[in-house]
Amino acid sequence: MEPFFQFRTAEFTDNCQTTLDEQAGLLHATTTWQQAGSGMQFSDYFLEGFQFTTLTGHLAQPLRLELAVQKPWLAMLYQLDGQIDSRACALRPLIFGQGHQNMMADEAPSNFYTFQGQQHTCFSVHFTRELFSQLVASNEEWLGLHQRQLQQPEPFVLLPPGSVITPAQRAIIQQIVSCPYGGVLKKMFLEARFLDLFIEQQAQLARLLVRPASRDRDMLHAVRDFLDAHYAEPPGLLQLARQFGTNDFKLKKGFKELFGTTVFGYVAERRLTVAHQLLSLTSQPVQEVADAVGFTNPAHFATAFRRKFGLRPTQVRRPSQPVVAEALVASLAA
Template sequence: METFFQFRTAEFTDNAQTILQQQPGFVQAATRWQLADSHINFQDYFLDGLQMSVVRGHLQRPFQIELAVERPWLATLFQLEGQVSSKSCALRPLHIGPGQHNLMADEASANTYTFEGEQYTCFSAHLAPAFFSRLVQGNPEWLAKHEARLVNPTPFVLLPPGMAVTTAQRAIIQQIIECPYSGALKKLFLEARFLDLFIEQQTQPVLRPSGASSRDRDTLHAIRDFLDTHYAEPPSLLELARLFGTNDFKLKKGFRELFGTTVFGYIAERRLTVAWQLLTLTDQPVQEVAESVGFGNPAHFATAFRRKFGLSPSHVRRAPQAFAAGLNLTSSAALLAH
């Protein structure tokens, strides 16, 4: 098991237990840290040139942990709940708040991070530089973005303010967390879903700061959270703006700048993602799924679903277990082996 870093904070090492499990082609490690009324669970997967980590916990106070770096790395980090910060990551202060993600690289021999949040959930993937180079060199657009770093590797944080985690990215991470497979198929699945997530991140538009005030950004995040649970029957744009004490122009402009999509684009994405989950994880009939996510017309639902996933809802319903792991398993694995 070749790690990128080791924890060396006494408070952590003295109160943590790790169980290792060797599987075909990779090692899985489950670590639980608990002290008083706080706890964190680490689920790590060690593959060739890649370490994926799911960190979930409950923190009553900020938790500080020091990493001793074993070898150079690049990392993609998706902060779903809570926040993480460092006084010096990639030669600068780092902060990734809830609902944000970033790409970074650091070769410091040690670094200290602070986890905060009563509920804490994040996903990270650490890559060996050679593995990262292999991924981006086959895509001209990605290569143009990262070529200078490949030629002259230096510490960096790609987007200091961070980017908003999209619905699609959340869905992929959830599938990694809930991976139903074991053995060689699990390794294939994890590699494939990581690549799908990497592709989603690399193709996400680089958002410029919107210039919105902190209060406006808080309002937009509250609106997005509201849409996460009211996607089936959302209010009109004007009603939504009034509900949150803003105006429709500021809502349309600010939402697109902050989240990289329109309000109704976000709703459509959310509906289809939930539909996929219902079709693969429940026994609901296709028409019932369509209605539950807000599609009154089954034909419109089928068209939108096929456009996004390349498959019809009925095709997925006929063999849900075959698709519960997600899409592009074969093509993603082929890219990894390229």
């Protein structure tokens, strides 16, 4: 299994140690680099047609590396912490800031990347054009999104700069990094998560390309602003649609396409976020917090809270200065 790239900078390679672990249909390489107060670890999984790379560490100063490309590639890159800069990736300057992601293709035989940030975490998947074509051809909707890339194999950057990593993508990456299996089962698990990640990014691209018209976008943003202020007691969907001069079908469809969630999914997210802030910053009893954000059933509130944050409501309670709850809720809604 040939890697898609290798680091060629002498300053880097002279201070690296690599260990290999080969299993059925799967090769895992772990590379550790340390120099002058900085340290990085690269974890690479090589499978047929694609390669996972997880980069973690700390940098006392920016690290500039040359990547020697072994074969043409496409990549999904997710910058979790820190920043990566390139003067000419896919024929243009690129900056990946914290929380940003994209898909790109590059044909250059070598390139230079600068890694910055005291804490640095990056995850990427490199794969072949053949695999990309096979995946796109398997879904008629994707064919319409990638006609240019399929007809003219050339460097490209898929998403607009600053595209954020979605919660679903973060969850999939975490599953990949903490995969508990070994052998053939691990190989199958990683292949499945690669497909999940690819599908999530295609769904994000589709949402960007089918944004509603400008007038509809203004209306939908106004709806979201209204929900930010009235999340505790929102009107029904039909009433909400009438209030903003549209119908419930158009509201549901447009809101999901623009914001990536349903109207009431957004309300639920808003309620839980405000509840977390109230529990962290005030001494309000849990039941009062639940009531304040619109939960009438304490058990339902506790279940939803734990599902989102992984903690019970009482576990986020912090000693704090007295805060007027109404003022805090108003500031969070602003």
